[in-house]
Amino acid sequence: MRIIFALLLISTVAVAGKAPLFNGDLLGGGRLSLKKTFEKQKGVLVCFWASWCTPCLEELKNLTDAFKSSQKPDFDVITVNVDTPDTSSDVNPTVRFYGFSFPVVLDPKQDIFAKYHQERTLPFSVLLSQTGDILQTFTGHQDDFISQIQNALSALNGSGL
């Protein structure tokens, strides 16, 4: 038992991390490279979602609304869909239904998802800096999702990093 607690204690020493890079097939054809996204010199929000995950759709709807507003957030959004074959035919209709305009990377085997979040629970999002550092992770539905993202990016810009 002592070993386990020692391991847990040591593992609480957190280290600032780089986001695992990935390339993936896009809904509608083509490929997306996370690394190339950083070339725009903007923060990137990677949102993992599934067509059956209601809180994920809520968050994406809120993001869509925010990007349609006059005060458009200053970060890019990449969504990674983790629907398995049972529900994968719902992805395209769901995107159209809600009018999502963000790129949708298809991850039916959840390989990308596992790299970021081994527990693979939804909703899950990761905010990355323009250099690929993980700034913040969001697990579960959070009402102040967008303001938390903007606060994190403001803090980053304020720090001059």
Added chain:
Amino acid sequence: MIRYVFLFLILYGPAWGTETEMGNFAQVTASNHLLFSNSKDPSDKEAQPSGHLMHEATVGAHYGTLHTDIQFANRFFVSNPEGPDNPFVLEKKRLELEWKNWELKLGDSHEQLGKGIALSLYRDPAFGIDNTLEGASIKFQSSGLRTKFFLGRINALHAPVAINPQSNPVEGRNVWLAGASAHVNAGAQIEAGPHYLAALSQPSGTTRYDKSWHTVGATFSKSELWQNFDLYLESNVLFWQHSTIGVAEMQPVGTGSYGSLSWVSAPWKVKLESKNYRQYTFEFQKPPTLEEEIVLSSNTIDVFASRLSIERTLGRASVQASYLQGYDRFLDTSIHHGVLGSKFAGPLGLQNEVRGGYRTLPGHNNLIHAALKTKLKTFKAQSIEFGVRSQHQVENLDLSPATEDRHRLELTYVFSKSLNLQLGYEYIPTNGEAAGRHFANLGGSYQIAKLSTRAFVGQTGGGTECSAGVCRRVQPYSGFMLETYYTF
């Protein structure tokens, strides 16, 4: 003691100094998953609890268009140091290279053909499943064509980090695979193409094959078929034979087909799906089930079913209804399953989700099931969540308790985005005195930075558990468990 030092080194050795950036293009990451469980079967009063310490780690590197990772695991029997253990099992290793329109994967990869009727090698951590192709796959993708070819053998986990792992499906044998697929983008959002799979099962230590499968299939998809209609069609034919020494016996030809037609026009979503699997006997697949994750899911080998589902949003609320009708050829009975659900907000910011249905397999298992989830915000970033799920088996209108009856209740308090505590209670009315009918437990999760921890203490009743459409029989559990995930 030495084994713990060794474990410590392999657990955390790779982590130190991994968070480095070599130039602008190289990157090394590592992640750990640790699970400690000390438990016994609650129905066995004489049994002593046994402790298991399970661990898996993945170390990955990315350099330009080259990506590689390895995954290793170990499993210790803490209470029984003389028992079998694996100080180090190399589970998966992978090297990926992308160059222009080409993608090459060497080592382990999750391969799939179509919607998983012909082949699906997938991961499901709940049951310790992670089946991969250990070999090579090459993919070419351009605007008009997508092709893939792969070759290798199936690699399943040897030391799964899970409480109720599935037994290794390739224990005592090798299953070799060779497959190919091609999809042509014919314009107007049409994509179509064939696929082929050859599989051979070879008992370990022999040069003969005891089973062989050949699958030929094709898929067709069209988005925006007509005014927001999406269409997907797939069909497969399976030829297989079983061989004993010197004698090959051809088995009946299997067929597996699936189709879906979706129509979306806000606020409506309508979907019609159909499946027809006839004598389709292949282990490494995960076909669409069309079913909810309730117990006694119908088989995926010899069954026909169609389901119509309709969803209507009403402001922030929504209503869903679905009806499935089919025929289970194994049980020789029809299937009917109607489900009605709604999500809606109540007073005081209450968020509710209610879902219920009735499923009938005449002469077999008829089930009523219902679930309710409700969430109430309390203080800033805090909430209380209540969930109840109940299923009751009905046979010949007899409402007395039956085998698959289960009643579960969960109460969760979310203290912050990083901490929550959960109380659970399960009632299985048909269990005997020895097995017990009441099961209570306490759980919690805590997340800080890249560390995520879950703890559980108490009992669960076991029975049929389903995850992502896969159902397994799991043992009752009594004890405590501690699980951590850490990403470096």
